[in-house]
Amino acid sequence: xxxxxxxxxxxxxxxxxxxxxxxxxxxxxxxxxxxxxxxxxxxxxxxxxxxxxxxxxxxxxxxxxxxxxxxxxxxxxxxxxxxxxxxxxxxxxxxxxxxxxxxxxxxxxxxxxxxxxxxxxxxxxxxxxxxxxxxxxxxxxxxxxxxxxxxxxxxxxxxxxxxxxxxxxxxxxxxxxxxxxxxxxxxxxxxxxxxxxxxxxxxxxxxxxxxxxxxxxxxxxxxxxxxxxxxxxxxxxxxxxxxxxxxxxxxxxxxxxxxxxxxxxxxxxxxxxxxxxxxxxxxxxxxxxxxxxxxxxxxxxxxxxxxxxxxxxxxxxxxxxxxxxxxxxxxxxxxxxxxxxxxxxxxxxxxxxxxxxxxxxxxxxxxxxxxxxxxxxxxxxxxxxxxxxxxxxxxxxxxxxxxxxxxxxxxxxxxxxx
Amino acid sequence: xxxxxxxxxxxxxxxxxxxxxxxxxxxxxxxxxxxxxxxxxxxxxxxxxxxxxxxxxxxxxxxxxxxxxxxxxxxxxxxxxxxxxxxxxxxxxxxxxxxxxxxxxxxxxxxxxxxxxxxxxxxxxxxxxxxxxxxxxxxxxxxxxxxxxxxxxxx
Numbered sequence: 001x002x003x004x005x006x007x008x009x010x011x012x013x014x015x016x017x018x019x020x021x022x023x024x025x026x027x028x029x030x031x032x033x034x035x036x037x038x039x040x041x042x043x044x045x046x047x048x049x050x051x052x053x054x055x056x057x058x059x060x061x062x063x064x065x066x067x068x069x070x071x072x073x074x075x076x077x078x079x080x081x082x083x084x085x086x087x088x089x090x091x092x093x094x095x096x097x098x099x100x101x102x103x104x105x106x107x108x109x110x111x112x113x114x115x116x117x118x119x120x121x122x123x124x125x126x127x128x129x130x131x132x133x134x135x136x137x138x139x140x141x142x143x144x145x146x147x148x149x150x151x152x153x154x155x156x157x158x159x160x161x162x163x164x165x166x167x168x169x170x171x172x173x174x175x176x177x178x179x180x181x182x183x184x185x186x187x188x189x190x191x192x193x194x195x196x197x198x199x200x201x202x203x204x205x206x207x208x209x210x211x212x213x214x215x216x217x218x219x220x221x222x223x224x225x226x227x228x229x230x231x232x233x234x235x236x237x238x239x240x241x242x243x244x245x246x247x248x249x250x251x252x253x254x255x256x257x258x259x260x261x262x263x264x265x266x267x268x269x270x271x272x273x274x275x276x277x278x279x280x281x282x283x284x285x286x287x288x289x290x291x292x293x294x295x296x297x298x299x300x301x302x303x304x305x306x307x308x309x310x311x312x313x314x315x316x317x318x319x320x321x322x323x324x325x326x327x328x329x330x331x332x333x334x335x336x337x338x339x340x341x342x343x344x345x346x347x348x349x350x351x352x353x354x355x356x357x358x359x360x361x362x363x364x365x366x367x368x369x370x371x372x373x374x375x376x377x378x379x380x381x382x383x384x385x386x387x388x389x390x391x392x393x394x395x396x397x398x399x400x401x402x403x404x405x406x407x408x409x410x411x412x413x414x415x416x417x418x
Numbered sequence: 419x420x421x422x423x424x425x426x427x428x429x430x431x432x433x434x435x436x437x438x439x440x441x442x443x444x445x446x447x448x449x450x451x452x453x454x455x456x457x458x459x460x461x462x463x464x465x466x467x468x469x470x471x472x473x474x475x476x477x478x479x480x481x482x483x484x485x486x487x488x489x490x491x492x493x494x495x496x497x498x499x500x501x502x503x504x505x506x507x508x509x510x511x512x513x514x515x516x517x518x519x520x521x522x523x524x525x526x527x528x529x530x531x532x533x534x535x536x537x538x539x540x541x542x543x544x545x546x547x548x549x550x551x552x553x554x555x556x557x558x559x560x561x562x563x564x565x566x567x568x569x570x571x572x573x
Contacts, residue, residue, distance in 0.1 A: 023432070023547035042432055045460030089464055105463075106523040113528065120528075123464055139458070 001393060003378055004416040010379045015371040015397075020364050025357045033059050033326050033352040034145055040344070040359065041139045044403060046089065049082035049134065050337030051359075052143045053204050054344040057218070059145050062331025062348050063324045070317040071147040072205070074133055077310045078140065079204040079335070080303040081129030084122055084171075086338035087258075087296040087303075090401050091178065092119025095293045098395045099181040115177070118170050122300065125167040129307060132160055147321030154314060161311040164304055171304045172276050175297040179280035183290045190253055190369045191240060192260035195336050201268045201302050202261060204335050209264055210254065214242060218332040221343050227360065238365040253368035256340030257400065258295040259286050270309070273302035289373065289399035296401075326352025337362055339401045363403040370400050422473045424455040424532075425566060426466065428480040428517065435492075435542035435555045438562075439479035442538075445563040454570060463521035471525065473532040477569050479562060480518050481542040492543035493554030495562060500535040536569050538562050 002014040021043050028036055036055040041048035053075055060067060067075070092115070093105040102108040109116040132152055134140025142149050195206030196215070208224075209215045216224055226241045239252035262277075263285035269277060277298045286295055328350045334343050340362025347355040377396050381389055425446060427439030443456045450456070457469050461480070470476035484490035500522060518537065525531045540562065543552045551559065567573065 027432070042430065045430075045462055089462070093464060104520070106520060106527055109524060109527040116524075116528065120464060120468075124468065127465075127468065 001374070002414045002416070004418070005382060006418045008382060010375055010382070013371055013375040013378060015367060015374060021359045021361065025359060028346075028354050028357040031354050033063070033324075033346070033348050033354060036344070036346065036354070036357070037143050037145060038139075038141075041143075043359075044337075044361075045139070046086050046403070047082055047337045047339070047342075048139045049079050049130070049143075050335055050342050051344075052140065053079060053335040054333040054337075054342045055346075056143065056145050057205065057333030057335065058331040058344040058346050059333070059348075060324060060331065061218075061333060062329045062346055063145075063327055063352075064329070065146065065322060065324045067147065068317065068322060070315060071151075071321070073310055073314065074148060074151060074317075076204045077307055078130065078133040078143070080307040080310070081126045081133065083126075083203065083303040083338050084167075084300050084307075085126035085130065087300045088119050088122040088126065088174075090338075091174065091293055091296055091300075092116060092122075095296075095398055095401075096178065096181075098398060099178075099293070118173065122167060122170055122174070125163055125304075128160060128163060132156060144321055146324040147317070147319075149320060151317050151320045153316060157311045157314055161308055164308045164311070168272065168301070168304045168308065171297070171301040172272065175276040175280050175294065175301060178293045178297050181293070183288060185288075186290060187287045188255070188289065188369070188373055189287070190255045190372070191243065192263050193240075193254050193256045193341060193365075194260040194264045195334060195341060196264065197268075199268060201265055201270070201273075201299075201306070202336050203303070203306070206334070206336070208334065208341070210240070211260075211264060212240075212243070214240070218334040218343065221332060221334065221360070222345070222358070225343075225360065225365070227364070237368040238360065239368060253372055254365070255369045255400075256362050256365050258292050258299055258339075259289065260340065261336060262286055262295045262298070269298070269302055270305040272305050273298050276301050289396075292399050292401070326350070339363065339403055340366060361403060366400055366402065370397065370402065421453075423453065423475045423570060424457055424470055424473045424477075425450070425570075426457045426459050426469055426476065426478045428459045428461040428466075428478060430460065432547060432549060434544045434546055434548050435540075435551055436481050436545045437549070438481050438540050438542065438551060438555050438559050441551060441556070441559040442479050442562050442566060445559065446566060449563075449567060450570065450572060461517035461521075463517060463524055466518065466521040467525045467528075467530050470532045470535065471530040475534045475536070475569070476532040477536045477538070477566050478518065479538045479540070479566070481545070482539045484541045484543055490541065492541050492552065493558040494541045495558050495565070496537075496539045497565065498537045498539070500531070500537065538565060 004012040037052040040051040040055050097108045135142030192211040195202035196209040197206035227238050243252035266284050330347045332345045343360040345358040427443040429436045429439040431437035431440050484492050540558045
């Protein structure tokens with residue numbers, strides 16, 4: 001992170017936190033249409049299911065195939081596991097220590113062992129979902145284009161439902177715990193973007209909506225979102241084309257992720273999650289990034305509740321997958337990774353070879369908005385020395401749960417005071 | 419040989435030398451009995467703890483930055499054994515920022531270390547995007563396979 005201050009004014013804040021998956025896009029070229037679910041899952045160890053899901057939707061769409069609802073249920077159930085796992089990690093291991101004044105989870109665990117153990121218990125249940133549906137908890141191997149290699153029986157899912165009912169209490173306790181933290185009074189005014197799946201909280205599918213009233217399908221994503229190379233970083237910054245057109249540079253930034261999902265879809269939360277959100281003092285929308293920890297906790301409740309419902313209503317599909325024959329064409333897929341909207345596009349030739357691939361992850365979409373927020377954040381703290389400012393900025397960035405390999409102590413702050 | 423044994427390879431096969439732990443796992447696969455669990459890990463500490471907490475013996479193979487422990491020498495390997503009590507965490511060693519050192523500290527705090535934990539670390543040369551190991555690190559993978567077999571009591 002680079003900050004330039006001239007005569008007490010913040011002139012520039014540049015954040016270089018994330019490399020886009022260009023290597024994987026190039027690596028996928030010339031490979032078979034059946035390979036992206038496995039290969040792209042390697043991009044992010046914390047959200048492999050998101051990559052697999054967006055990839056599957058895109059390829060199925062390119063091949064003109066619609067996933068039967070009974071297989072869609074399993075896609076959502078597996079995704080619930082990933083939400084619980086990723087959010088529990090962020091809440092307990094990364095974010096909560098900031099609010100409680102600890103440098104990290106290890107120090108927090110010394111004083112609050114039972115709390116950290118609750119976080120680990122949430123993760124264990126999440127891993128059990130991933131292992132049962134996905135074959136294993138890291139880089140699930142059971143996912144394929146058109147469905148799964150194998151689908152579970154009702155008997156295999158029953159013990160999972162029992163475990164999830166116990167976990168629901170832990171999830172509700174988590175909301176209660178984080179709702180008691182002190183939150184700085186702060187609010188951003190970025191446009192928010194998330195999926196929209198009327199009647200359900202958006203997880204594994206949906207159309208795209210924004211708080212500014214845009215609504216479009218996955219196939220129109222690249223007409224609405226433009227990515228621009230910025231000179232100081234490998235990263236591309238995403239902007240909304242509709243807002244950026246003819247306007248000043250820097251406009252059109254938007255945020256995707258828990259705050260966007262919640263603010264655009266809180267009315268679709270299942271009952272226990274809705275009740276938890278209400279008890280935690282959240283309104284219909286939430287624009288304070290510090291409170292994102294509460295929203296993540298509410299989304300954990302939502303994912304646990306949804307997983308229970310999906311298992312209770314589960315009817316094993318007749319076939320574990322539907323045949324997907326290759327054809328020349330382009331397909332687009334979106335899903336809600338724990339940290340925000342994840343877009344994939346694949347262009348296939350007649351034989352199903354990948355001609356081109358495009359992956360737009362949530363962190364590259366959020367980068368511009370995060371940087372914009374940091375400018376104001378730094379301006380209010382210019383009297384801090386560099387060490388204290390680094391710590392404060394790390395905490396501010398952690399609010400957005402950016403996808404970086406080492407999110408605990410990662411900030412290399414360069415202050416240029418003139 | 420002890421009862422519950424896990425070998426964990428930490429790394430990413432798409433970041434060249436960072437995949438060394440995974441290469442060692444593949445070499446071990448035909449050589450160890452089914453009772454030894456071979457686990458691929460991205461180094462995320464909670465998952466590491468979950469994988470090893472119930473084990474009598476856990477062997478972890480991880481990459482470290484060249485020069486992290488003195489003069490750079492890609493392919494050089496280190497073997498460290500962490501006992502349940504005492505011993506220093508490897509905070510500075512792992513190439514995965516949120517990785518092994520943190521996992522060991524956290525596991526120790528929560529009494530979730532395996533009975534015996536052996537860590538093999540390899541100095542790496544190139545962790546850029548791509549597949550395949552540099553020659554020095556590929557050589558180290560062979561040496562490590564033998565070393566891990568010795569840890570497991572298989573010769």
